Amino acid sequence: MDNNPHKPHFIRPCTRIWLALMILTCTTYAIGETAWSGTAVMLAVLGTAVIKVQMVANYFMGLRRTRWLWRGIVLGWLLLVSSLITVAYLMTVK
């Protein structure tokens, strides 16, 4: 019996992240191809993008293995930009 705690998984963690990013991108595209619109749809699409950016920053760029300062800069930028985009969108909702 192999008790090595560091034995690689069948699918690498980075490959799982890549697959998740591909699925989320296809979801965004599918939403774009429908006639759906409105605040809930906008929040879903923007929220998906925020999750994808965090996945790239933490897992592809390797920020999840660095001090909070570095992750915080990217996360702070992301939350500020996405919040301002949301505010701008909500200004148009009657």
Place this chain on the structure above:
Amino acid sequence: MLNNTKTSHEIHATPPGDLAIWFFIFAELLAFGVFFVAYAFARAHNVELFNESQQHLNRTSGAINTLVLITSSYFMVRAVAAIKQGLSNLCTQWIAAAIGLGFVFLAIKMVEFHEIFSAGISLSTNTFYMFYLSLTIFHFMHVILGMVILAAVMLKAKSGGYSAENHTGVETGASYWHMVDLLWIILFPLVYVIR
């Protein structure tokens, strides 16, 4: 970068690669962030115009380009993992594959630009197209710069310039390339999908 070794569980004081590239990355994020927010507030004052103009964009090519850039970024994760194991040839091949997908992105984008310009659309057509063309051309130039950086890293990797102990250059190039991917991940839904 992700790998399956014990060292991947350590917390590092600085991000992967040369620290200087990270200040450059943060400056780029700031510039694009201002651009994204400016687009959103410009849209708030011209909702009908933006929604109508957006319908003429090729959303399919935008989505394919997102998949292409994400996959290219994934190839660079594999390149870094390879060089951390001292596999220079494998690292070179992953970088070459990442650059190849960079060319695919550029080709698809050029077809899209050709369609737009053939329809007589330019920066001065309306506010939406001013933002669309400015943002995508600005990003397009970053893709080219990223490919140049990756090509330089690939040539050095091919000549055995990196090793399991010394691979900062590969991580530096990969970090920049991931940023190019990250920016497109926001640009695509913002300009092509949200209405």
